[in-house]
Amino acid sequence: MKRHKILIISTITMLVAACASSDEKSAENDFGIVTMLGDDTLAVENVSISAEGAYAEVILRSPEVRKGVFELTLADDQLVAMNATWTREGDTLYVDSYQVEGDSLSWIRNSPNGIRNGSQLLAPGMLPFIDMVHWPFEFMVNRLENDTSDYHVFSGSRGFSFKAWRNGDSTLIIKHPSRGEMDVVTNATDNLISVDGSRTTRDLTVSRVQPIDIEALEAGFVKAEKKGKSFGALSGRGSGEFEVNGATVSLDYGTPSKRGRVIWGDLVQYGKRWRTGANRATHFTTDSDLAIGDLLVPEGEYTLSSIPGEETLTLIINTQTGQNGQSYDESLDLGRVQMQYRSIDEVIEVFTIDIVEKDKRHLLRLRWDEGEYVIPVITGKMN
Numbered sequence: 001m002k003r004h005k006i007l008i009i010s011t012i013t014m015l016v017a018a019c020a021s022s023d024e025k026s027a028e029n030d031f032g033i034v035t036m037l038g039d040d041t042l043a044v045e046n047v048s049i050s051a052e053g054a055y056a057e058v059i060l061r062s063p064e065v066r067k068g069v070f071e072l073t074l075a076d077d078q079l080v081a082m083n084a085t086w087t088r089e090g091d092t093l094y095v096d097s098y099q100v101e102g103d104s105l106s107w108i109r110n111s112p113n114g115i116r117n118g119s120q121l122l123a124p125g126m127l128p129f130i131d132m133v134h135w136p137f138e139f140m141v142n143r144l145e146n147d148t149s150d151y152h153v154f155s156g157s158r159g160f161s162f163k164a165w166r167n168g169d170s171t172l173i174i175k176h177p178s179r180g181e182m183d184v185v186t187n188a189t190d191n192l193i194s195v196d197g198s199r200t201t202r203d204l205t206v207s208r209v210q211p212i213d214i215e216a217l218e219a220g221f222v223k224a225e226k227k228g229k230s231f232g233a234l235s236g237r238g239s240g241e242f243e244v245n246g247a248t249v250s251l252d253y254g255t256p257s258k259r260g261r262v263i264w265g266d267l268v269q270y271g272k273r274w275r276t277g278a279n280r281a282t283h284f285t286t287d288s289d290l291a292i293g294d295l296l297v298p299e300g301e302y303t304l305s306s307i308p309g310e311e312t313l314t315l316i317i318n319t320q321t322g323q324n325g326q327s328y329d330e331s332l333d334l335g336r337v338q339m340q341y342r343s344i345d346e347v348i349e350v351f352t353i354d355i356v357e358k359d360k361r362h363l364l365r366l367r368w369d370e371g372e373y374v375i376p377v378i379t380g381k382m383n
Helices: 003-015 137-143 214-226
Strands: 030-037 040-050 053-060 066-075 078-088 091-101 104-111 114-121 148-155 158-166 171-176 180-186 192-196 204-209 235-244 247-256 282-286 290-292 295-297 300-308 312-318 333-358 361-379
Touching: 040 137, 040 214, 053 214, 114 158, 137 148, 137 158, 137 171, 137 180, 137 192, 235 333, 235 361, 247 333, 295 333, 300 333, 300 361, 312 361
Parallel strands: none
Antiparallel strands: 030 040, 030 204, 040 053, 053 066, 066 078, 078 091, 091 104, 104 114, 148 158, 158 171, 171 180, 180 192, 192 204, 235 247, 247 282, 282 300, 290 295, 290 361, 300 312, 312 333, 333 361
């Protein structure tokens, strides 16, 4: 059985530890959350919310299985404190403690590497943001008023803001400041039901469920990881060094995985600029002058992005370097060339960029899913 089917079946089997039946507990204040990336389970959460705050247990599988326990304290719907403890198989990785002190939010991280601390300005209604974890979104949707709300959040030692607005009676949009817009569904009492991140750089799917058997899932995920079925990083880095007729070409790029998703024309949309990888911009270095297609590329370092299409892909070669893949200044383009699409007889799980020699010529290839875009690369002296 394929890896993703094993994970989905184990999740469905273990998910339902039935909701408690006492008057003090209900599906509205005690619930679970499942976060998927493609057909892989990324995180599971158990949450208990009250007027005094929240208690949450989280199993996060990236880059390795670990457990987080969060205790959030509120007074009059305002932040007072939060403690977050992360462990792996019972061993403490680190403990983060946040405390409101006047108009500041102070924090301390205690880890085996020592103690770090700092503070930041406390913003009204401040909430936590925990990467790849979604129980704080329940507070966002509960607090949404009429048309638009700004949510101030803290994450580690920094703070930033989300925006949210209604898109219908039971739908709203929450906008991450850099990753894009998430489509959110709520119920009649403004409880979080689902989050669709397909319009963001993360493409996560989040669902509210009944409380989850966290301990059993943690043990299952650890066991699978030890058998080589780990989730790994959401997007790692790939690199390669290639020789083209005496020139050395180096590539450094993000490596997102397919994870059961349709890539070309779906996850990577046609007609929209794509960072051509993930996270940091894709970097391309050559120690000699080259021609990529009909574009002359002088010796040096560049970044690559692209605009995919059904039959061709516009490869953008830009002179800016060192930036995140979302950052793009068209005025710094060296030029653009067209790569040709072709189907392949295998499924490429992890996005790959390489240069191969075939039929006495070198081809630059962008490969993912069941297709690739290619273009000739040759050495050439600039005039």
